[in-house]
Amino acid sequence: MTPNSDTPGTCTPEPLRDYRLRKLLVRRQALADAAVEHLCHDLPGADVLWQSLHRVEERLRQEYPAVWAQSNAGWVAADAARLHPAGRPASKSCRLCRQWHVSDVEVRPAS
Ligand SMILES: [Zn+2]
Numbered sequence: 001m002t003p004n005s006d007t008p009g010t011c012t013p014e015p016l017r018d019y020r021l022r023k024l025l026v027r028r029q030a031l032a033d034a035a036v037e038h039l040c041h042d043l044p045g046a047d048v049l050w051q052s053l054h055r056v057e058e059r060l061r062q063e064y065p066a067v068w069a070q071s072n073a074g075w076v077a078a079d080a081a082r083l084h085p086a087g088r089p090a091s092k093s094c095r096l097c098r099q100w101h102v103s104d105v106e107v108r109p110a111s
Contacts, residue, residue: 024060024064028060032053032075037096039083040090
Protein backbone atom coordinates (compact mmCIF):
# COMPACT_ATOMS: atom_id res chain seq x y z
CA MET A 1 0.00 0.00 0.00
CA THR A 2 1.38 3.38 -0.96
CA PRO A 3 -1.21 5.96 0.07
CA ASN A 4 0.86 8.86 -1.28
CA SER A 5 1.49 7.45 -4.73
CA ASP A 6 -1.74 8.84 -6.13
CA THR A 7 -1.59 12.60 -6.33
CA PRO A 8 -4.59 13.90 -8.22
CA GLY A 9 -4.09 17.14 -10.08
CA THR A 10 -0.55 16.49 -11.21
CA CYS A 11 0.11 15.80 -14.85
CA THR A 12 3.42 14.03 -14.44
CA PRO A 13 3.62 10.78 -16.38
CA GLU A 14 3.44 7.60 -14.34
CA PRO A 15 5.49 4.96 -16.09
CA LEU A 16 4.19 2.07 -14.02
CA ARG A 17 0.61 3.12 -14.72
CA ASP A 18 1.39 3.46 -18.42
CA TYR A 19 3.02 0.06 -18.41
CA ARG A 20 0.03 -1.53 -16.71
CA LEU A 21 -2.30 0.13 -19.17
CA ARG A 22 -0.30 -1.14 -22.12
CA LYS A 23 -0.27 -4.64 -20.69
CA LEU A 24 -4.03 -4.58 -20.13
CA LEU A 25 -4.63 -3.33 -23.66
CA VAL A 26 -2.39 -6.00 -25.18
CA ARG A 27 -4.16 -8.63 -23.10
CA ARG A 28 -7.58 -7.28 -24.09
CA GLN A 29 -6.64 -7.45 -27.76
CA ALA A 30 -5.30 -10.99 -27.49
CA LEU A 31 -8.41 -12.14 -25.66
CA ALA A 32 -10.72 -10.37 -28.10
CA ASP A 33 -8.94 -11.99 -31.06
CA ALA A 34 -9.19 -15.44 -29.52
CA ALA A 35 -12.78 -14.96 -28.32
CA VAL A 36 -14.02 -13.83 -31.74
CA GLU A 37 -12.23 -16.69 -33.49
CA HIS A 38 -13.48 -19.29 -31.05
CA LEU A 39 -17.03 -18.00 -31.30
CA CYS A 40 -17.02 -17.93 -35.10
CA HIS A 41 -15.68 -21.44 -35.36
CA ASP A 42 -17.82 -22.79 -32.56
CA LEU A 43 -14.81 -23.94 -30.60
CA PRO A 44 -15.01 -24.97 -26.94
CA GLY A 45 -13.85 -22.33 -24.48
CA ALA A 46 -15.33 -19.34 -26.26
CA ASP A 47 -17.43 -18.41 -23.24
CA VAL A 48 -14.38 -18.55 -20.96
CA LEU A 49 -12.52 -16.24 -23.32
CA TRP A 50 -15.42 -13.76 -23.39
CA GLN A 51 -15.56 -13.81 -19.60
CA SER A 52 -11.84 -13.09 -19.37
CA LEU A 53 -12.22 -10.35 -21.94
CA HIS A 54 -14.99 -8.73 -19.95
CA ARG A 55 -12.90 -8.93 -16.79
CA VAL A 56 -10.00 -7.16 -18.48
CA GLU A 57 -12.34 -4.52 -19.91
CA GLU A 58 -13.90 -4.06 -16.49
CA ARG A 59 -10.46 -3.47 -15.01
CA LEU A 60 -9.69 -0.97 -17.73
CA ARG A 61 -12.99 0.77 -17.04
CA GLN A 62 -12.25 1.01 -13.33
CA GLU A 63 -8.57 1.87 -13.48
CA TYR A 64 -8.44 3.85 -16.72
CA PRO A 65 -11.94 5.26 -17.18
CA ALA A 66 -10.82 7.85 -19.72
CA VAL A 67 -9.10 5.26 -21.89
CA TRP A 68 -12.05 2.93 -21.58
CA ALA A 69 -14.54 5.66 -22.50
CA GLN A 70 -12.47 6.56 -25.53
CA SER A 71 -11.93 2.99 -26.70
CA ASN A 72 -14.95 0.96 -25.71
CA ALA A 73 -17.16 1.74 -28.70
CA GLY A 74 -14.24 1.04 -31.02
CA TRP A 75 -13.53 -2.29 -29.36
CA VAL A 76 -17.14 -3.40 -29.67
CA ALA A 77 -17.27 -2.34 -33.32
CA ALA A 78 -13.94 -3.95 -34.16
CA ASP A 79 -14.87 -7.22 -32.47
CA ALA A 80 -18.29 -7.28 -34.12
CA ALA A 81 -16.77 -6.52 -37.52
CA ARG A 82 -14.65 -9.62 -37.29
CA LEU A 83 -17.50 -11.99 -36.52
CA HIS A 84 -18.15 -14.30 -39.45
CA PRO A 85 -19.98 -17.55 -40.00
CA ALA A 86 -17.67 -20.55 -40.05
CA GLY A 87 -18.84 -21.26 -43.59
CA ARG A 88 -17.75 -17.83 -44.80
CA PRO A 89 -14.02 -17.59 -44.15
CA ALA A 90 -12.54 -14.22 -43.22
CA SER A 91 -8.91 -14.94 -43.79
CA LYS A 92 -7.94 -11.29 -43.46
CA SER A 93 -9.11 -10.90 -39.88
CA CYS A 94 -9.27 -14.46 -38.57
CA ARG A 95 -6.20 -16.53 -37.84
CA LEU A 96 -8.15 -19.78 -37.85
CA CYS A 97 -9.56 -19.12 -41.32
CA ARG A 98 -6.11 -18.14 -42.51
CA GLN A 99 -4.59 -21.32 -41.11
CA TRP A 100 -7.17 -23.53 -42.69
CA HIS A 101 -7.01 -21.61 -45.92
CA VAL A 102 -3.23 -21.99 -46.00
CA SER A 103 -3.43 -25.73 -45.39
CA ASP A 104 -6.01 -25.97 -48.20
CA VAL A 105 -3.60 -24.25 -50.54
CA GLU A 106 -0.72 -26.42 -49.46
CA VAL A 107 -2.51 -29.49 -50.77
CA ARG A 108 -1.96 -28.21 -54.26
CA PRO A 109 1.49 -27.39 -55.65
CA ALA A 110 2.29 -23.69 -55.18
CA SER A 111 3.48 -23.14 -58.74
ZN1 LIG B 1 -12.50 -17.66 -39.04
